[in-house]
Amino acid sequence: MHWRSWDLNLKVRLVGELITHTFFWMYFPFMALYFSESFGKDVAGILLMVPPLLGMLSNLFGGYLADKVGRKPTMLLSLCTSSVMFALFAFSGSPLIDYFAFIGIGIAGSLYWPASSAMVADLTTEEDRRLVFATFYTAMNMGVVAGPVLGSFFFVHYRFELLLVCTVIELLFACAIFFLVKETLPAEVRKEKAKERFSISQQFKGYAVIFRDKVFALYIGAGILVAIAFMQLDMYMALYVKEYVHNQPLVWWGDWTFNVGGTSAFGWLMGLNGLLVVLFTLPVTQWFQHWSDRNSMVISSVLYGFGMFLMAFTANIWLLFGCMFILTLGELIRTPVAQSFISKYAPEDARGQYMGASSLQFSIGRFIAPLAIGISQWLSPVGVFGIILAVSLISAYIYIRLFRMIPDESQQSPQT
Template sequence: MSWRSWDLNLKVRLFGELITHTFFWMYFPFMALLFSDSFGKDMAGLLLMVPPLLGMFSNLFGGYLSDRIGRRPTMLTSLILSSSMFGLFAFSWSPWVDYLAFIGIGIAGSLYWPASSAMVADLTTEEDRRVVFATFYTAMNIGVVAGPVLGSFFFIHYRFELLLVCMIIEILFAITVFFLIKESLPAHVREEKAKERFSIKEQFKSYAVIFRDKVFALYILAGVFIAIAFMQLDLYMALYVNEHVQSQPLVSWGDWSFNVGGTSAFGWLMGLNGLLVVLFTLPVTNWFQHWSDRNSLVISSVLYGAGMFMMAFSTNIWFLFGCMFVLTLGELIRTPVAQSFISKYSPEDARGQYMGASSLQFSIGRFIAPLTIGISAWLPPVGVFGLILGVSLLSAYLYVVLFRKIPANQEG
């Protein structure tokens, strides 16, 4: 699917989300530092557990809204809320106001993404969907790479100005969505939903029906296990590299050498991961677009777990770069396939809710993943990395079981 043939909705949102995501990552990585300074590390750790919990519910509500009132109104609601919260953050007079604004921004983002993903699915064909999702994923990761670099200067030295610009960017994006984006939820679905009575009870009933779908429940469970492995990039891998990777030459020339180790080595590894994602998401998606969803999800889980596990056997920085390449390949194979699978599997009138429910795998995985830090006090690195490999292989096995059930499910 060439860029010129894209729907205007997709083109506008691609650029808008690239800009807003870059500004998001200019402040987000520094929240733990900000709240640790304001409340102390113990209190900050407890406070930072709340946003993912609220995000789980707002993701589900965002999916429900996008199916009931439409993708466009849900995105506009999210952008209005986020711009208000950025304004509150900028003019904050208390650390607790900072925290409430941070929670509000998180809730707004959780409302936005189910509607955004559902709109992509609405406007693309099944064969083009992987490439379009991969393009959006690439744009998002440009923000992940560029945002923290810019934020390390602007957030520290010009926090008020940065947050004010974030508010203005959100307002401008909301205006753009209002004037240029058209609703993509099919008219007949909107008419049917309009007849239904709006209630929280009905929302929970509709989600109960979704989670009684055994195939979808298996998909969420498999996603939770691989999400636990994904989260280790910022958790156990960071701890392992910081504690075990001693200062060593990255490059040398004669008597001169450039050394990395500990925190700097971790920074280089994460930089490589971000660079590979930006450069190779679209090429990898094109190379593997003829693979079945089953094979793509299974192989991606195995590659990610294997890349993590190999890190236990050497602290040489170039060996670790190779491990990072393997696990990033698994990440790149998985991401567009996982998004397109849900859009294919979900019914047209519940696509937003399925997208919202799908996000639970990452929320639940984010809660469980920090357990590896405590386990590392009892097990050597090879044992912890072995557990990470184990949950990745369990995820791969569940994907195999899942796709055995799908043909019978469809025939029924």
């Protein structure tokens, strides 16, 4: 599916999400440091546990709204809310108000993504869906690569101006969606949903039905295990590299050497991960587009687990680059397939809710993942990376079981 043939909705949102995601990563990586300086490390650690919890609830609510009132109104609500929160953050003179604004921005973002993913699914065919999701994933990661580099200067020296620009960017994106993007929730679904009474209890009843779906429950369970492994990139792997990867030459020429080690080595590894994601998401998606969802998810989990596990046996930066290449390949194979699978599997009238519920795997995985750091006090790196490998292999096994319950991937439908 060539870019020129894309629906205008997709083009507008791809450009808008690239820009807004870049600005998001210009401030987000520095918030833990900012709140640690403002409240102290202990208090900041507790405070930063709240946004993911609220994010889980707002993801679910965003999915419900996307199916109830439509994709476009949900995205507009999200962007208008984030604009107000960025403005509050910019003009605030209190770290406490900054913290509440930060929570508000997170809630607004969580409302946005289920509607965004559902709209992509609404506008694409099953054959093109992986490639379109991969394109959006590439755009997001361009922001991840560029944002922190720019933010290291602008957030430190021009925080007010940066947050003010973020406010304007969110408003402009909201205007673009209001004037250029059309609603994609089918009219008959909207009419049917309009008859239902709007209530929190109705929302949770809808999600209760979803989680009684055996196939979807297995998908969430496997996804939580995958997320636990994925999150180790900036958790246990960061700790391992800092403690065991000592200063060593990265490149050399004659008597000149450029050394990396510890934190700088971790930065180079993460930089490689981001660069590989930006450069190879689309090519890898095209190379593997004829693979079944089952094979893609299983191989992805295995590659990621072994890429992590092999790190335990080396402290050489170039060998660690090789490990990073293996696990990043697993990441690139899985991401568009996972998004495409949910859009195929979910019924049309509950697509937003399924997208919102699917996000729980990452939120729950993010909560459990830090346990690896605590476990590292009692186990050697081989033991900790071995647990990460085991978690990845168990997720691969669950995916195999899951697809045995779906005989024909081309005709997937919920099984309750």
